[in-house]
Amino acid sequence: MPKIYTWDQLFSRRQFIKGGLAAAAFGAAAGSGLLQPKPGLGDAQSTVTSTLSGTKYVYTICEQCVWRCGVIARVENGVVRKLEGNPDHPNNAGKLCPRGNAGIETLYSPSRVKFPLIRAGARGSGLWRRASWDEALTYTAGQMKKIKDKYGAKAMIFNSTDNLSQPFFETLLKAYGTPNYGTQRSLCFNSMTTGFLYTYGVAQPGTDYANCNYMIFSGRNLAEGISNIETQEMIDMVARGAKVVVLDPRFTKTAAKAEWLPIRPGTDLAFFLALINVLVNEKLYDVKFVSQYTQGFDELTKEVATYTPQWAEVQTEIPAGTIRRIAREFAASAPAAIAHPNWRTSNFLNSFQAERAIAVLNALVGNWAKPGGLIPDQSINTAKLGTLSHPSYPAAVGMRLDGVPWQFPMVPLAYGVLQVMRDNILTGKPYQAKGWLISRQNPVLSIPERQKTINAIMKLDFIGVIDIMANDTAYYADVILPESSYLERYDGLVPIGDEIFIRQPVIKPLYDTKSSLMIYKELAVKLGLGDFLPYQDEKDLLVQQLKPYTVSLEELERKGHYRVPNFKEDHSKDFAFQTSSGKIEIASGIMAQMGKKAVPTWEAPPKPGPDQFYLLTGKTAQHSQMFTQDNRWLLEIFPENKAWLHTTVARKLGVKTDDEVIIESEVGKIRIKAYVTEGIRPDSVFMVGGFGHVSKGLHFAYGRGASDSALHKSLADPISGSSALSQTFVRVSKA
Numbered sequence: 204m205p206k207i208y209t210w211d212q213l214f215s216r217r218q219f220i221k222g223g224l225a226a227a228a229f230g231a232a233a234g235s236g237l238l239q240p241k242p243g244l245g246d247a248q249s250t251v252t253s254t255l256s257g258t259k260y261v262y263t264i265c266e267q268c269v270w271r272c273g274v275i276a277r278v279e280n281g282v283v284r285k286l287e288g289n290p291d292h293p294n295n296a297g298k299l300c301p302r303g304n305a306g307i308e309t310l311y312s313p314s315r316v317k318f319p320l321i322r323a324g325a326r327g328s329g330l331w332r333r334a335s336w337d338e339a340l341t342y343t344a345g346q347m348k349k350i351k352d353k354y355g356a357k358a359m360i361f362n363s364t365d366n367l368s369q370p371f372f373e374t375l376l377k378a379y380g381t382p383n384y385g386t387q388r389s390l391c392f393n394s395m396t397t398g399f400l401y402t403y404g405v406a407q408p409g410t411d412y413a414n415c416n417y418m419i420f421s422g423r424n425l426a427e428g429i430s431n432i433e434t435q436e437m438i439d440m441v442a443r444g445a446k447v448v449v450l451d452p453r454f455t456k457t458a459a460k461a462e463w464l465p466i467r468p469g470t471d472l473a474f475f476l477a478l479i480n481v482l483v484n485e486k487l488y489d490v491k492f493v494s495q496y497t498q499g500f501d502e503l504t505k506e507v508a509t510y511t512p513q514w515a516e517v518q519t520e521i522p523a524g525t526i527r528r529i530a531r532e533f534a535a536s537a538p539a540a541i542a543h544p545n546w547r548t549s550n551f552l553n554s555f556q557a558e559r560a561i562a563v564l565n566a567l568v569g570n571w572a573k574p575g576g577l578i579p580d581q582s583i584n585t586a587k588l589g590t591l592s593h594p595s596y597p598a599a600v601g602m603r604l605d606g607v608p609w610q611f612p613m614v615p616l617a618y619g620v621l622q623v624m625r626d627n628i629l630t631g632k633p634y635q636a637k638g639w640l641i642s643r644q645n646p647v648l649s650i651p652e653r654q655k656t657i658n659a660i661m662k663l664d665f666i667g668v669i670d671i672m673a674n675d676t677a678y679y680a681d682v683i684l685p686e687s688s689y690l691e692r693y694d695g696l697v698p699i700g701d702e703i704f705i706r707q708p709v710i711k712p713l714y715d716t717k718s719s720l721m722i723y724k725e726l727a728v729k730l731g732l733g734d735f736l737p738y739q740d741e742k743d744l745l746v747q748q749l750k751p752y753t754v755s756l757e758e759l760e761r762k763g764h765y766r767v768p769n770f771k772e773d774h775s776k777d778f779a780f781q782t783s784s785g786k787i788e789i790a791s792g793i794m795a796q797m798g799k800k801a802v803p804t805w806e807a808p809p810k811p812g813p814d815q816f817y818l819l820t821g822k823t824a825q826h827s828q829m830f831t832q833d834n835r836w837l838l839e840i841f842p843e844n845k846a847w848l849h850t851t852v853a854r855k856l857g858v859k860t861d862d863e864v865i866i867e868s869e870v871g872k873i874r875i876k877a878y879v880t881e882g883i884r885p886d887s888v889f890m891v892g893g894f895g896h897v898s899k900g901l902h903f904a905y906g907r908g909a910s911d912s913a914l915h916k917s918l919a920d921p922i923s924g925s926s927a928l929s930q931t932f933v934r935v936s937k938a
C-alpha cells in the first residue's frame with residue numbers, strides 16, 4: 204500500500220527542512236526570517252576572491268513573469284545567492300524588477316512540488332501519493348489514450364500561458380489531434396490584438412518611446428503592470444519632458460507621472476471618438492498619409508460627426524475643453540505622438556471598438572514607421588531558429604469548445620475564447636469534454652467566476668497539471684507533473700532582433716523534477732507520438748535550434764547570447780498591410796463583410812445601478828498574475844490585496860483602511876480589507892488580482908486577501924472574445 208500524504212505533510216516547512224539538499228539551500232538562501240537581506244554582488248575584489256572559492260556567474264532568463272529579462276545568477280558552492288539584470292539584454296538593459304529579484308525564493312520555496320504526485324483521495328481533498336516519473340507519465344498518457352479511444356481526441360483540452368517551451372506543448376497537442384487549446388489571451392489582450400489586426404494587419408505593433416513626444420495610455424499602467432524595458436523607456440520619456448496622458452479611473456503610479464484623466468470606466472471609446480472628431484473637423488490629420496495608405500476616411504468622417512467633445516464629456520466625465528486640447532496637442536506632436544495600443548484591454552465588451560478607435564487615431568496622424576510612432580511587425584526582423592522536422596499532424600476533428608469560429612467567427616484562431624471553453628465544459632455543448640492537460644496556467648484563479656472553473660474541473664474524467672508549485676489548479680488535479688524551476692532548467696531558445704538568448708540551469712534541480720521540454724517529450728513517447736518531438740534531451744534540441752549558425756551550445760551557454768552575423772533588417776514590407784485591401788483599414792473589410800459597421804462606432808457600456816460600483820482589477824509591481832503570492836520576499840513588500848474605496852464612499856459605509864468589507868456581485872461574495880484613498884473614482888472599487896488562493900498547498904498565500912475572480916461575471920465580446928473584466932458591478936458593505 205503506497206504511503207498517502209496530505210498537503211500539510213507534503214509541504215510543511217518541517218517536512219521541507221528534513222530534505223537534505225533542500226535544507227542546505229533553504230538555510231543558505233531563505234534564512235530564518237521572512238526576508239533575508241539579499242547578499243550583494245560585492246566589489247570587484249571580492250568577486251575575484253569568491254570566484255576562487257567556488258563562485259560562478261551564469262547567464263539565463265527570468266521567468267517571474269512573461270517578459271523574459273536577461274539575468275546573471277551568482278552561484279556560490281551550488282547555492283544561488285543573487286540574481287542581477289544582464290546589461291546586454293534588450294528586454295531589461297541590466298535591471299530586474301522586484302519579482303525578478305525575488306526569483307531565488309521561487310527556487311527555494313517550500314511550496315515547490317518536489318516529485319510527481321497522483322491523487323489518492325477525492326479531487327480537491329488534498330490527499331496524494333508519491334509516484335515515480337515513469338508511473339506518473341504512464342498514468343497521464345493512459346488517461347489521455349483512453350479519452351481519445353472512447354470519445355475522440357477532441358474530448359481532451361490542452362491549456363497553457365505564454366512561455367518559452369510553449370511551442371513544444373503546441374506540437375504535442377497538434378500531434379494528439381485535438382482542436383481544443385486554451386491560452387490566457389482572451390483574458391488579456393484580445394481586444395487590442397484583434398483591433399490592430401483588423402486595422403493594420405499587424406496584431407502588436409511596437410512603440411518608439413525614445414523619439415516620442417506625446418503618449419496617451421488608456422488603462423495601461425506601465426509603472427506597475429511592468430514590461431521591463433518599456434517601463435524604463437516610459438520613465439525616460441517623462442524625464443526628458445515628453446508629455447504622457449493616462450486615462451484610468453484610478454490614480455496609478457503611471458498616472459502620477461502624467462496628466463491623469465480619471466475617466467468613467469468603459470468610456471475610453473467615447474474619448475477616442477471625440478479626439479478623432481476634433482482631428483477631422485479641424486483638419487489636423489495627415490492628409491497625404493491618409494490618402495496614400497488608408498481607406499474608409501469618408502465613412503469615418505460621417506460616423507464621428509456627432510462624437511463631439513461635448514458629447515464625450517457626458518460619457519467620460521472628462522471636460523470637453525480638455526478633450527479638445529489633448530486632440531490639438533496630440534496632432535501638434537505628430538508623427539512623434541502615439542495613442543498607445545495598451546495591453547490588458549479586456550475591460551468592457553466595447554473595448555474592441557475602443558482599440559479600433561485607437562488604431563484609427565494613430566493612422567490619422569500618420570505615425571506608422573516614423574520616429575516616435577508605431578513600429579511595424581517586429582517578428583519579421585527577428586533571427587530564425589533551426590526547426591525540427593516531424594511527421595505531418597493528424598487533422599484536428601471537431602468543433603472547438605471555445606466557440607471559434609462557429610460562435611465567434613471574427614476571433615482569430617490563435618487567440619481563442621478561454622472563458623467560453625470553460626463554460627462549455629459545464630454545458631457539455633457541442634459535446635462533452637473529458638480531459639484537461641494544463642501547463643503553466645492557473646485557470647482556477649484567472650478565469651472569471653472561480654466556482655464555475657472548479658465545477659468544470661469536477662466534471663472531467665481526467666485533469667493533469669504541469670506546474671512548479673501546488674497552485675490552485677494543481678490542487679484539483681489528478682496528477683501533478685512537477686517542472687524544475689526556471690533556475691534549474693533549459694527551455695527553447697529565445698531570438699530577439701539579431702540576437703539569440705538562452706535559458707539554462709544555474710544549478711542542478713533540487714528535487715525530482717524535469718523541464719517541461721522533457722515532460723512533453725516523455726509524455727509524447729508514452730502516447731506513441733515521440734517522433735513529433737525529435738530530440739533526445741534538452742541539449743540535443745538546443746543544438747538543433749542553433750543549426751543555422753556557427754555558434755556552439757557551449758559558447759552560447761558561456762556568453763548567454765549570440766549575435767547573428769550580417770543580419771539585415773527588412774523594411775520592404777512595412778507598408779504592405781496584411782488587410783483585405785492592402786491598406787490601413789479605417790473602414791474594416793472584415794467588419795463590413797460580417798454585416799457590422801465598418802468604422803469605429805459608439806457602443807454604450809452598461810452602468811452600475813444605484814448603490815453599485817464598477818469592480819476594477821489590475822496588477823501591482825510586486826506580484827505576477829496568479830503566481831507569486833506565495834513568494835515570501837514579495838509578500839514582505841506586498842502582503843495582501845485590499846479593496847480600494849474612495850474616501851467619501853468609505854465615510855458613508857463607516858469604513859476605515861484595514862476594516863473588513865463584504866463585496867458582492869451577481870456571481871459571488873468575498874470579504875476583504877479596505878484601503879481608503881482619494882486615488883479612485885467614487886463609483887469604482889479596485890482590487891489587485893491573484894490573491895485569495897484556494898490551494899492549501901501554498902504555504903504563504905493560502906488565505907491571504909481575496910480573489911476578484913470569485914466576483915467576476917463571465918462575458919465575451921462577440922467580435923474579439925475579450926473577457927470584459929471591468930464589466931462586473933458590485934455592492935459593498937461593512938463586514
Ligand SMILES: Nc1nc2c(c(=O)[nH]1)N[C@H]1C(S)=C(S)[C@@H](COP(=O)(O)OP(=O)(O)OC[C@H]3O[C@@H](n4cnc5c(=O)[nH]c(N)nc54)[C@H](O)[C@@H]3O)O[C@H]1N2
Nearest residue numbers: 422423424428429450468469547821822823824827828929
Ligand atoms: N508587476 C506586474 N507586471 C505585469 C504583470 C503582473 O502580473 N505584475 N502582468 C503582465 C501582463 S500578463 C499584462 S497583460 C500586463 C497588464 O498591464 P496593464 O494593462 O498596464 O495593467 P493592469 O493593471 O492589468 O490594468 C491597467 C489599468 O486598467 C484600469 N482600468 C480598468 N478598467 C478601465 C477602463 O474602463 N478604462 C480605463 N481607461 N482604465 C481601466 C485599472 O484601474 C488598471 O490600473 O502587465 C504585465 N506586467
Ligand SMILES: Nc1nc2c(c(=O)[nH]1)N[C@H]1C(S)=C(S)[C@@H](COP(=O)(O)OP(=O)(O)OC[C@H]3O[C@@H](n4cnc5c(=O)[nH]c(N)nc54)[C@H](O)[C@@H]3O)O[C@H]1N2
Nearest residue numbers: 364390391643644645649669670671674820828829830892
Ligand atoms: N481577476 C483578474 N483576473 C485576471 C487578470 C487580472 O488582472 N485580474 N489578468 C488576466 C491576465 S492579463 C492574464 S495574462 C491572465 C494570467 O492567467 P494565468 O495564465 O492563468 O496565470 P499565471 O499566474 O500566469 O499562471 C501561471 C501558473 O504557472 C505556474 N508557474 C510559474 N512558473 C512556472 C514554471 O516555471 N513552470 C511551470 N510549469 N509552471 C509555472 C504558476 O504556479 C501558476 O500556476 O489572468 C487574467 N485574469
Ligand code: SF4
Nearest residue numbers: 265267268272300303
Ligand atoms: S519584468 Fe521582472 S519578473 Fe518579468 S521577466 Fe523581467 S525581471 Fe523578471
Ligand SMILES: [Mo]
Nearest residue numbers: 390391392547
Ligand atoms: Mo496578461
